[in-house]
Amino acid sequence: MPGEALIAARSLTKRFGSFTAVDGIDFEVAPGEAFGFLGPNGAGKSSTMKMIGCVSPPTSGSLTILSLDPVHDGSRIRGRLGVVPQEDNLDLELTVRENLLIYGRYFDLPRSVVRERADELLDFVQLSERANDKVDALSGGMKRRLTIARALINEPDIVLLDEPTTGLDPQARHVLWDRLYRLKQRGVTLVLTTHYMDEAEQLCDRLVVMDGGHIVAEGSPRQLIEAHTSREVLELRFGIDEHSVTADKLADLADRMEVLPDRILLSTPDGEAALAAVHQRGLVPESSLVRRSTLEDVFLRLTGRRLVD
Amino acid sequence: MAAPLALRSAEHWFALYRRTFRMSLFTTVLNPVLFLAAMGIGLGSLVGSGTGQINGVSYLDFLAPGLLAFTAMQTATGESTWPVMGAIKWNREYLAMLATPLSVDDVLRGHLVFITARIAQACTIFVVVMMAFGAMPSRWGLMALPMAVLAGLAFATPCVAFAASRENDAGFAALQRFVITPLFLFSGTFFPISQLPPALRPIAWLTPQWHGVEGARQLCLGTATVAETAGHVAYLSVWVVAGYVIARRTFTSRLRP
Numbered sequence: 001m002p003g004e005a006l007i008a009a010r011s012l013t014k015r016f017g018s019f020t021a022v023d024g025i026d027f028e029v030a031p032g033e034a035f036g037f038l039g040p041n042g043a044g045k046s047s048t049m050k051m052i053g054c055v056s057p058p059t060s061g062s063l064t065i066l067s068l069d070p071v072h073d074g075s076r077i078r079g080r081l082g083v084v085p086q087e088d089n090l091d092l093e094l095t096v097r098e099n100l101l102i103y104g105r106y107f108d109l110p111r112s113v114v115r116e117r118a119d120e121l122l123d124f125v126q127l128s129e130r131a132n133d134k135v136d137a138l139s140g141g142m143k144r145r146l147t148i149a150r151a152l153i154n155e156p157d158i159v160l161l162d163e164p165t166t167g168l169d170p171q172a173r174h175v176l177w178d179r180l181y182r183l184k185q186r187g188v189t190l191v192l193t194t195h196y197m198d199e200a201e202q203l204c205d206r207l208v209v210m211d212g213g214h215i216v217a218e219g220s221p222r223q224l225i226e227a228h229t230s231r232e233v234l235e236l237r238f239g240i241d242e243h244s245v246t247a248d249k250l251a252d253l254a255d256r257m258e259v260l261p262d263r264i265l266l267s268t269p270d271g272e273a274a275l276a277a278v279h280q281r282g283l284v285p286e287s288s289l290v291r292r293s294t295l296e297d298v299f300l301r302l303t304g305r306r307l308v309d
Numbered sequence: 310m311a312a313p314l315a316l317r318s319a320e321h322w323f324a325l326y327r328r329t330f331r332m333s334l335f336t337t338v339l340n341p342v343l344f345l346a347a348m349g350i351g352l353g354s355l356v357g358s359g360t361g362q363i364n365g366v367s368y369l370d371f372l373a374p375g376l377l378a379f380t381a382m383q384t385a386t387g388e389s390t391w392p393v394m395g396a397i398k399w400n401r402e403y404l405a406m407l408a409t410p411l412s413v414d415d416v417l418r419g420h421l422v423f424i425t426a427r428i429a430q431a432c433t434i435f436v437v438v439m440m441a442f443g444a445m446p447s448r449w450g451l452m453a454l455p456m457a458v459l460a461g462l463a464f465a466t467p468c469v470a471f472a473a474s475r476e477n478d479a480g481f482a483a484l485q486r487f488v489i490t491p492l493f494l495f496s497g498t499f500f501p502i503s504q505l506p507p508a509l510r511p512i513a514w515l516t517p518q519w520h521g522v523e524g525a526r527q528l529c530l531g532t533a534t535v536a537e538t539a540g541h542v543a544y545l546s547v548w549v550v551a552g553y554v555i556a557r558r559t560f561t562s563r564l565r566p
Contacts, residue, residue, distance in 0.1 A: 016566065055407050056566055075410040083408035089401035091321070093328055102324055105317045106409035154409075 006031050006158055006189055007052060011061035014047045021047040023213035024061060029158075034180075034190040036204035038197075038295065040305065043210040045193035046086060049162045052191065054078050066157060079107060082151030086162040088143050092136040096127055096146055099135060100153055107154040114153065121149040125179060141172025148179065159183065161192040165199060177202050197295040209295075211303045221295055228298045230255045232271035236264045236278065236285040246283060253277050258300055267297065318406050318419025319426075322392075326423070337431050341438040344376050345369065348499075349444065364501070366446075366530060373444035374453055374529040375498035377435050378521035381461030384431040386489055388424045389468035390481045396420070397473060403564055413560050421465065421553075428461035429454075439529075447531030456528060456541065460521025463545040466552025473559040492518040497526075517548045 005028040014022040022044040029035045037045040050056035051063060054074035063070055065077050091099050097118055104114030122128045125145035130138065135146065144164065151159055164180070165173040180203055184190055194200050200207055201221045209217040209224070217224055234254070238246050240262075247259045253274050254266035268274045271290030278285065299305075326333070353361050353368030363371045396402040406416050436454050439445050445453075471480070495505065496518035502510055513519045524541035527533035 053408055055404075055564075075412055078408060079410040081408070085401075085404065085408065087401065089405040091325065091402065092400060093325055098324060102321050103405065103409070105320050106314070106406055106411050108314060108317060108410065 004031070005029060005064075006066060007191065008064045009048075009061065010063075012048070012051065012058055012063050013060045014044070014051060014056065015059045020213055022051070025208075025210075025213075025215045027208055027215065027218070029189065029191055031189055032184075032187050034184050034192070034203050034205045036191075036200045036207035037193040037210055038195070038200045038204075038207050038299070039193075039210035040195055040303075042212075044213040045210055046162055048210075049160055049191070049193055053081060053083050053160050079154060080157045082154065082156035082159040084144075084147050084151045084159065084161040084164055086166070088147050090135045090143060090146060090150070093134065095132050095134055096122065096138070097131040099146060100150055103150045104153040109154065117153055117155075118149075121152055124152075124182075125149040126175075139172070141168050141175060144168060144172070144176060145179065148176070152183075156188070158189045158191060161190065163193055163195070165194075165196065173199070197299070200295055209299060209302060216302045217298065224295060224298045225293050228301050229293045230267040231269050231293060232267075233291055233293050233297055234266040234268060234271040234274045234278075235289040235291070236266070237262065237287045238264070238283075238285050249281060249283065250278065256301065265297070265300075267293065267301075313418075314411050314415040315418035315422060318411055318416050319422040320419075321402060321406070322420060322423035323426075326427070334434075337434050338438070341376065341380065341435045345373060345438065345442050345444065348372055348376070349442065369442065369444050370446055370530065371526070372499065373439045373442070374450075374525035375522045377432060377439065377453060377457045378460050378518065378525050379493055379498055380431050380435045381428050381457040381521060382464050382489065382492065382518055384428050385424065385461035385465040386468050386484065388427050389465045390472045390484065391478060393420070393469050393472035394475060394478050394481075397563065398477075407564055413564055414557065416564070417469070417553075417556060417560050421462075421469070424465050424469075425458065425462060428465065429458050432457045432461070445529050447529060449531055449533060450529035452533075453525035453528040456524045456538075457521060459542065459545045459549070460517060460524070463517035463521070463548035463552070466549050466556055468552075470552055470556035470559050473556060473563055492516055497522045517545055520544050 007029040009025060009027050011024045011026065012022060013020065013024050025048065037048060039045050047056065051058050051070065052065060054065070054070040054077050057071055066080055068077050070077055091102065094102065100118035100121060101111070101114050104117065105111070119128070122131050125148055127142060127146060127149065130142065135143065138146065148164075161180070165176055168176065177199070180190060190203065192203065204221060206220050207218070207224070208215045217228065219227065243259060243264065247257065247264055250264065250266060251257050254268045256267040258265040266274055275288055275290060349369035349372045353372065356363055356368040361368055403416050407413065411419075432454055436451070468484070471484070495509075496502070496513055496516055502513045502519065505513060520541040524538060524545075527537060
């Protein structure tokens with residue numbers, strides 16, 4: 001039922017001169033869903049987000065957002081979107097509250113409405129106490145939260161987040177994830193890009209993996225892990241020189257093996273059993289770790305590369 | 310709610326200006342006082358072999374409208390270069406605006422509304438100071454205010470277009486050095502362009518600055534004719550419109566890639 005999707009893209013393409021940033025992708029986002037674009041830098045995630053945000057027109061293919069055409073109804077669509085850009089573009093010279101008041105006016109909302117919502121939103125992102133401080137003085141995590149509050153001033157149907165936690169420390173990321181999770185609980189549709197596996201697993205109901213402008217896989221985080229990798233991963237570190245020699249002796253112990261510069265990854269249903277088998281063969285790794293498979297492993301499997309270098 | 314969205318984006322610039330309002334107001338008032346006192350009265354006393362007159366007009370009366378037009382040009386270029394670049398590259402306010410219902414036109418017009426207001430503010434203060442110095446012989450001189458604002462806009466729209474096409478602010482210092490300063494010195498502000506070598510006079514005629522200076526001066530001295538004033542207005546308007554059209558094109562290709 002394509003009519004029910006909030007966002008629907010068919011053969012969506014974006015070219016800049018001779019460079020193709022997004023190469024004919026198809027996807028749909030359903031109401032209330034948290035949908036993610038996962039991929040390394042340069043995969044085409046941000047270009048896709050800019051087309052959805054109606055700030056960059058598609059080169060070809062079709063894109064429908066809220067049943068409207070972004071080329072002709074860009075302004076109307078943007079009125080119902082909340083955008084958290086990759087790089088903060090807050091007014092550093094203005095106060096926290098002023099940032100919300102001014103931004104709300106861009107949506108042609110009456111001042112009284114904007115004032116009321118600003119107070120609620122500052123409460124929601126836990127910045128009420130900083131309301132009258134200049135934005136310049138805020139930490140990176142606080143600025144990010146303010147950007148999210150700003151994106152919610154028009155009570156949007158869809159919130160677009162382009163790499164929402166890039167550059168934040170772990171604590172700030174968790175605070176942010178918590179707020180985004182609450183938004184999702186309220187039924188707001190989230191569309192986000194990330195190159196962090198843990199972020200995708202935390203936030204996304206469904207995601208597509210992008211690489212080189214293409215979608216290379218699609219599904220829920222669990223589905224992707226089940227479809228593309230075994231349940232567990234055994235990570236082994238040997239002396240640097242021994243890697244290639246040792247790898248030959250291990251290949252048959254795993255469903256799949258990745259030899260990275262610093263370690264060897266064995267995908268297997270049972271990591272402990274595989275480790276025991278390694279020891280049985282008289283091989284003694286400098287260190288070993290058994291863990292659950294993650295989206296990082298899926299990505300490695302699909303593209304042969306790691307996500308963040 | 311019928312107000313155009315462009316005014317919404319102008320609100321941002323006014324809010325930003327409020328933060329530096331006092332300091333800005335101080336210099337906006339002080340500059341004309343210092344210039345008129347030093348150049349108009351001090352230097353003026355040496356003009357015309359000590360008669361203090363130029364073509365039968367006191368040097369102060371001659372100079373003041375020129376400085377008015379200069380004030381417009383200076384305010385316009387300042388507000389139309391660095392802030393535009395900042396809104397694209399540094400603070401990225403334009404990008405924030407464009408993620409909302411505002412269109413590229415709204416963003417451009419909103420900024421121009423603010424720039425116009427800033428030029429008008431600076432020129433109004435200048436005219437008040439002029440009157441306090443008794444440097445406005447004709448009552449038509451009040452019409453020099455809109456003339457100066459128009460002359461300012463004739464710089465503002467091309468400067469906005471120029472700023473939006475740059476990758477960094479290196480060109481702005483060059484603009485000041487090689488365009489604004491020569492125009493300040495040689496467009497009839499301090500002396501009539503009849504003093505220029507004949508070969509250079511047509512260049513002065515082509516600059517919007519000369520039309521601003523001359524238009525404002527004729528009104529202040531009461532020598533303006535309808536035809537001449539209409540000519541200055543028309544010529545300055547061409548610059549305003551041409552600058553706007555180019556700025557619009559530059560904004561669209563830059564901000565909606």
